[in-house]
Amino acid sequence: MREVKIGAPGYILLNEMAKDMEGTLKRVAALGFDGIEITGFFGKTAQEIRKACAKAGIEPFGCFVSATEILKKEPVTGSGNWGDFACAFVLPGETQREALEYLKGIGLEYVGLLTPNVPLTEEMIEDMRQVSSLVGEYGMKLQYHNHNYEFINMENGKYRMDLVMESVPEGLLFEPDLGWMEIGGAFGEDMIRKYANRIEIVHLKDYYRMGNPREWNKEYVFRPTGYGCVQWEKLIPLCEELVKPKWYVTDHDKSYEGCDIYEELKMSLDFVKNSLRYC
Numbered sequence: 213m214r215e216v217k218i219g220a221p222g223y224i225l226l227n228e229m230a231k232d233m234e235g236t237l238k239r240v241a242a243l244g245f246d247g248i249e250i251t252g253f254f255g256k257t258a259q260e261i262r263k264a265c266a267k268a269g270i271e272p273f274g275c276f277v278s279a280t281e282i283l284k285k286e287p288v289t290g291s292g293n294w295g296d297f298a299c300a301f302v303l304p305g306e307t308q309r310e311a312l313e314y315l316k317g318i319g320l321e322y323v324g325l326l327t328p329n330v331p332l333t334e335e336m337i338e339d340m341r342q343v344s345s346l347v348g349e350y351g352m353k354l355q356y357h358n359h360n361y362e363f364i365n366m367e368n369g370k371y372r373m374d375l376v377m378e379s380v381p382e383g384l385l386f387e388p389d390l391g392w393m394e395i396g397g398a399f400g401e402d403m404i405r406k407y408a409n410r411i412e413i414v415h416l417k418d419y420y421r422m423g424n425p426r427e428w429n430k431e432y433v434f435r436p437t438g439y440g441c442v443q444w445e446k447l448i449p450l451c452e453e454l455v456k457p458k459w460y461v462t463d464h465d466k467s468y469e470g471c472d473i474y475e476e477l478k479m480s481l482d483f484v485k486n487s488l489r490y491c
Contacts, residue, residue, distance in 0.1 A: 251276055321352060437480035
Protein backbone atom coordinates (compact mmCIF):
# COMPACT_ATOMS: atom_id res chain seq x y z
CA MET A 213 0.00 0.00 0.00
CA ARG A 214 1.32 3.45 -0.87
CA GLU A 215 1.80 6.03 1.87
CA VAL A 216 -1.40 8.04 2.22
CA LYS A 217 -2.63 10.42 4.89
CA ILE A 218 -6.08 10.39 6.43
CA GLY A 219 -7.60 13.58 7.80
CA ALA A 220 -10.35 14.21 10.29
CA PRO A 221 -13.34 16.35 9.27
CA GLY A 222 -13.74 19.64 11.11
CA TYR A 223 -17.46 20.22 10.66
CA ILE A 224 -18.66 17.53 13.06
CA LEU A 225 -16.24 18.95 15.65
CA LEU A 226 -17.48 22.56 15.55
CA ASN A 227 -18.94 22.48 19.07
CA GLU A 228 -15.94 20.68 20.52
CA MET A 229 -13.43 23.01 18.86
CA ALA A 230 -15.35 26.08 20.07
CA LYS A 231 -15.21 24.83 23.67
CA ASP A 232 -11.69 23.37 23.77
CA MET A 233 -9.60 23.44 20.60
CA GLU A 234 -6.43 22.01 22.14
CA GLY A 235 -8.23 19.16 23.90
CA THR A 236 -10.25 18.30 20.79
CA LEU A 237 -7.14 18.16 18.61
CA LYS A 238 -5.46 15.84 21.12
CA ARG A 239 -8.44 13.49 21.11
CA VAL A 240 -8.57 13.40 17.31
CA ALA A 241 -4.84 12.71 17.09
CA ALA A 242 -5.17 9.92 19.65
CA LEU A 243 -7.67 8.19 17.36
CA GLY A 244 -4.92 7.85 14.75
CA PHE A 245 -5.68 10.63 12.28
CA ASP A 246 -2.71 12.20 10.50
CA GLY A 247 -4.26 15.63 10.13
CA ILE A 248 -7.34 17.78 10.41
CA GLU A 249 -9.13 20.04 7.98
CA ILE A 250 -9.60 23.14 10.12
CA THR A 251 -13.25 24.20 10.10
CA GLY A 252 -13.57 27.49 11.96
CA PHE A 253 -10.90 29.71 13.51
CA PHE A 254 -12.87 30.71 16.61
CA GLY A 255 -10.99 33.97 17.13
CA LYS A 256 -7.67 32.19 17.63
CA THR A 257 -4.43 33.57 16.22
CA ALA A 258 -2.67 31.60 13.52
CA GLN A 259 0.13 30.86 15.97
CA GLU A 260 -2.33 29.53 18.56
CA ILE A 261 -3.88 27.13 16.07
CA ARG A 262 -0.52 26.02 14.70
CA LYS A 263 0.87 25.50 18.21
CA ALA A 264 -2.21 23.54 19.34
CA CYS A 265 -1.90 21.22 16.32
CA ALA A 266 1.82 20.73 16.87
CA LYS A 267 1.26 19.95 20.55
CA ALA A 268 -1.38 17.38 19.63
CA GLY A 269 0.83 15.87 16.91
CA ILE A 270 -1.65 16.48 14.10
CA GLU A 271 -1.19 18.34 10.81
CA PRO A 272 -3.49 21.28 9.92
CA PHE A 273 -3.37 20.57 6.19
CA GLY A 274 -6.42 22.55 5.08
CA CYS A 275 -9.25 24.85 6.06
CA PHE A 276 -12.50 26.37 4.80
CA VAL A 277 -13.18 30.05 4.22
CA SER A 278 -15.30 32.15 1.85
CA ALA A 279 -13.84 33.98 -1.13
CA THR A 280 -15.40 37.22 0.09
CA GLU A 281 -13.72 36.84 3.49
CA ILE A 282 -10.29 36.60 1.86
CA LEU A 283 -11.08 39.50 -0.49
CA LYS A 284 -12.59 41.50 2.39
CA LYS A 285 -15.83 42.06 0.49
CA GLU A 286 -19.47 42.02 1.55
CA PRO A 287 -20.45 38.32 1.81
CA VAL A 288 -22.82 36.72 -0.66
CA THR A 289 -26.05 35.95 1.16
CA GLY A 290 -27.72 32.60 0.80
CA SER A 291 -28.46 29.38 2.63
CA GLY A 292 -25.48 27.34 3.73
CA ASN A 293 -24.48 24.73 6.27
CA TRP A 294 -22.69 26.85 8.86
CA GLY A 295 -25.55 28.24 10.93
CA ASP A 296 -24.61 29.83 14.24
CA PHE A 297 -20.91 29.26 13.57
CA ALA A 298 -20.61 31.82 10.76
CA CYS A 299 -18.57 34.09 13.03
CA ALA A 300 -16.04 31.28 13.54
CA PHE A 301 -14.96 31.62 9.90
CA VAL A 302 -14.06 35.31 10.11
CA LEU A 303 -10.41 35.96 9.25
CA PRO A 304 -8.48 38.52 11.32
CA GLY A 305 -7.24 41.67 9.65
CA GLU A 306 -8.69 44.27 7.35
CA THR A 307 -6.75 43.54 4.17
CA GLN A 308 -6.34 40.64 1.78
CA ARG A 309 -2.67 40.42 2.69
CA GLU A 310 -3.46 40.08 6.39
CA ALA A 311 -6.05 37.40 5.65
CA LEU A 312 -3.65 35.36 3.53
CA GLU A 313 -0.78 35.75 5.97
CA TYR A 314 -3.08 34.44 8.69
CA LEU A 315 -3.90 31.29 6.68
CA LYS A 316 -0.26 30.78 5.76
CA GLY A 317 0.70 31.24 9.41
CA ILE A 318 -1.41 28.24 10.45
CA GLY A 319 0.74 26.08 8.20
CA LEU A 320 -1.94 25.19 5.68
CA GLU A 321 -1.27 23.69 2.27
CA TYR A 322 -4.89 23.85 1.10
CA VAL A 323 -7.62 26.48 1.35
CA GLY A 324 -11.16 25.25 0.71
CA LEU A 325 -13.92 27.56 -0.48
CA LEU A 326 -17.14 28.00 1.46
CA THR A 327 -19.83 28.80 -1.10
CA PRO A 328 -23.50 29.70 -0.51
CA ASN A 329 -26.37 27.85 -2.14
CA VAL A 330 -27.26 30.59 -4.61
CA PRO A 331 -27.18 30.82 -8.42
CA LEU A 332 -23.68 31.43 -9.75
CA THR A 333 -22.93 34.95 -10.90
CA GLU A 334 -20.01 36.29 -12.92
CA GLU A 335 -18.95 38.22 -9.82
CA MET A 336 -18.73 34.98 -7.80
CA ILE A 337 -16.69 33.34 -10.57
CA GLU A 338 -14.37 36.34 -10.76
CA ASP A 339 -13.91 36.23 -6.98
CA MET A 340 -12.86 32.58 -7.24
CA ARG A 341 -10.36 33.40 -9.98
CA GLN A 342 -8.88 36.21 -7.94
CA VAL A 343 -8.66 34.17 -4.75
CA SER A 344 -7.10 31.24 -6.61
CA SER A 345 -4.34 33.54 -7.84
CA LEU A 346 -3.80 35.17 -4.43
CA VAL A 347 -3.70 31.85 -2.56
CA GLY A 348 -1.14 30.56 -5.06
CA GLU A 349 1.06 33.59 -4.49
CA TYR A 350 1.27 32.60 -0.82
CA GLY A 351 2.30 29.04 -1.64
CA MET A 352 -1.07 27.45 -0.91
CA LYS A 353 -3.65 25.73 -3.13
CA LEU A 354 -7.31 26.70 -3.49
CA GLN A 355 -9.97 23.98 -3.59
CA TYR A 356 -13.67 23.86 -4.31
CA HIS A 357 -15.44 21.45 -1.98
CA ASN A 358 -18.84 20.40 -3.29
CA HIS A 359 -22.08 19.90 -1.42
CA ASN A 360 -25.27 18.33 -2.75
CA TYR A 361 -26.53 21.61 -4.22
CA GLU A 362 -23.73 21.73 -6.79
CA PHE A 363 -25.49 18.74 -8.38
CA ILE A 364 -29.14 19.33 -7.54
CA ASN A 365 -28.93 22.77 -9.13
CA MET A 366 -28.60 22.71 -12.91
CA GLU A 367 -27.67 25.86 -14.79
CA ASN A 368 -27.74 26.01 -18.60
CA GLY A 369 -28.17 22.23 -18.62
CA LYS A 370 -25.02 21.63 -16.58
CA TYR A 371 -24.22 20.83 -12.99
CA ARG A 372 -23.20 23.93 -11.09
CA MET A 373 -20.02 22.03 -10.19
CA ASP A 374 -19.08 21.68 -13.87
CA LEU A 375 -19.68 25.37 -14.46
CA VAL A 376 -17.28 26.27 -11.67
CA MET A 377 -14.57 23.96 -12.94
CA GLU A 378 -14.96 25.21 -16.51
CA SER A 379 -14.98 28.88 -15.51
CA VAL A 380 -12.02 29.00 -13.12
CA PRO A 381 -8.47 28.16 -14.31
CA GLU A 382 -6.77 24.93 -13.32
CA GLY A 383 -5.21 26.65 -10.32
CA LEU A 384 -8.51 25.84 -8.63
CA LEU A 385 -8.48 22.23 -7.45
CA PHE A 386 -11.58 20.11 -7.03
CA GLU A 387 -12.08 18.59 -3.58
CA PRO A 388 -14.82 16.02 -4.26
CA ASP A 389 -17.16 15.01 -1.48
CA LEU A 390 -18.37 11.70 -2.86
CA GLY A 391 -21.22 11.36 -0.38
CA TRP A 392 -22.64 14.80 -1.09
CA MET A 393 -22.50 14.01 -4.82
CA GLU A 394 -24.68 10.95 -4.41
CA ILE A 395 -27.02 12.73 -1.99
CA GLY A 396 -27.43 15.28 -4.80
CA GLY A 397 -28.19 12.56 -7.35
CA ALA A 398 -24.81 12.44 -9.16
CA PHE A 399 -22.33 9.60 -9.69
CA GLY A 400 -19.04 9.96 -7.86
CA GLU A 401 -17.16 7.76 -10.31
CA ASP A 402 -18.09 10.07 -13.19
CA MET A 403 -16.68 13.15 -11.48
CA ILE A 404 -13.51 11.33 -10.40
CA ARG A 405 -12.82 10.30 -13.98
CA LYS A 406 -13.62 13.77 -15.30
CA TYR A 407 -11.45 15.79 -12.91
CA ALA A 408 -8.79 13.34 -11.74
CA ASN A 409 -5.97 15.69 -12.72
CA ARG A 410 -7.40 18.46 -10.49
CA ILE A 411 -7.93 16.39 -7.34
CA GLU A 412 -5.51 16.05 -4.41
CA ILE A 413 -7.94 15.51 -1.51
CA VAL A 414 -11.05 13.31 -1.48
CA HIS A 415 -13.86 13.44 1.09
CA LEU A 416 -15.41 10.10 1.96
CA LYS A 417 -18.81 11.07 3.34
CA ASP A 418 -21.37 8.31 3.86
CA TYR A 419 -25.14 8.37 4.32
CA TYR A 420 -28.22 6.19 4.29
CA ARG A 421 -31.43 6.77 2.33
CA MET A 422 -34.36 4.40 1.90
CA GLY A 423 -35.00 3.24 -1.66
CA ASN A 424 -32.86 4.75 -4.42
CA PRO A 425 -29.79 6.28 -2.72
CA ARG A 426 -29.50 8.95 -5.44
CA GLU A 427 -33.11 10.14 -5.29
CA TRP A 428 -32.03 13.58 -4.16
CA ASN A 429 -35.39 14.88 -2.92
CA LYS A 430 -35.77 12.06 -0.38
CA GLU A 431 -34.72 12.24 3.28
CA TYR A 432 -31.33 10.86 4.34
CA VAL A 433 -29.19 10.48 7.44
CA PHE A 434 -25.41 10.63 7.80
CA ARG A 435 -23.38 7.58 8.74
CA PRO A 436 -19.73 6.91 9.57
CA THR A 437 -17.71 6.11 6.45
CA GLY A 438 -18.35 2.51 5.45
CA TYR A 439 -21.65 2.23 7.31
CA GLY A 440 -24.00 3.77 4.75
CA CYS A 441 -24.98 3.11 1.14
CA VAL A 442 -21.98 4.54 -0.75
CA GLN A 443 -20.17 1.80 -2.69
CA TRP A 444 -16.66 2.37 -1.35
CA GLU A 445 -15.50 -0.99 -2.70
CA LYS A 446 -15.68 0.67 -6.13
CA LEU A 447 -14.87 4.30 -5.35
CA ILE A 448 -11.77 3.96 -3.17
CA PRO A 449 -9.95 1.69 -5.67
CA LEU A 450 -10.94 4.11 -8.45
CA CYS A 451 -9.45 7.01 -6.49
CA GLU A 452 -6.27 5.02 -5.93
CA GLU A 453 -6.05 4.16 -9.61
CA LEU A 454 -6.77 7.58 -11.15
CA VAL A 455 -6.04 10.17 -8.48
CA LYS A 456 -3.79 8.80 -5.73
CA PRO A 457 -4.92 11.54 -3.33
CA LYS A 458 -2.49 13.10 -0.88
CA TRP A 459 -5.27 13.05 1.70
CA TYR A 460 -8.52 11.24 2.31
CA VAL A 461 -10.95 12.91 4.74
CA THR A 462 -13.40 10.65 6.56
CA ASP A 463 -16.10 13.26 6.23
CA HIS A 464 -18.98 12.89 8.65
CA ASP A 465 -21.37 15.79 9.25
CA LYS A 466 -23.51 14.69 12.16
CA SER A 467 -23.57 12.27 15.06
CA TYR A 468 -27.11 11.57 16.23
CA GLU A 469 -28.53 11.35 19.73
CA GLY A 470 -27.04 8.50 21.71
CA CYS A 471 -23.95 8.26 19.48
CA ASP A 472 -20.41 9.33 20.31
CA ILE A 473 -18.63 11.59 17.82
CA TYR A 474 -15.18 10.21 18.56
CA GLU A 475 -16.32 6.60 18.42
CA GLU A 476 -17.89 7.23 15.01
CA LEU A 477 -14.77 9.02 13.74
CA LYS A 478 -12.73 6.00 14.81
CA MET A 479 -15.13 3.69 12.96
CA SER A 480 -14.65 5.77 9.81
CA LEU A 481 -10.88 5.85 10.17
CA ASP A 482 -10.59 2.09 10.68
CA PHE A 483 -12.81 1.41 7.69
CA VAL A 484 -10.76 3.60 5.36
CA LYS A 485 -7.45 2.17 6.57
CA ASN A 486 -8.71 -1.38 6.03
CA SER A 487 -10.09 -0.49 2.59
CA LEU A 488 -6.78 0.98 1.48
CA ARG A 489 -4.95 -2.21 2.45
CA TYR A 490 -6.66 -4.00 -0.44
CA CYS A 491 -6.03 -1.38 -3.12
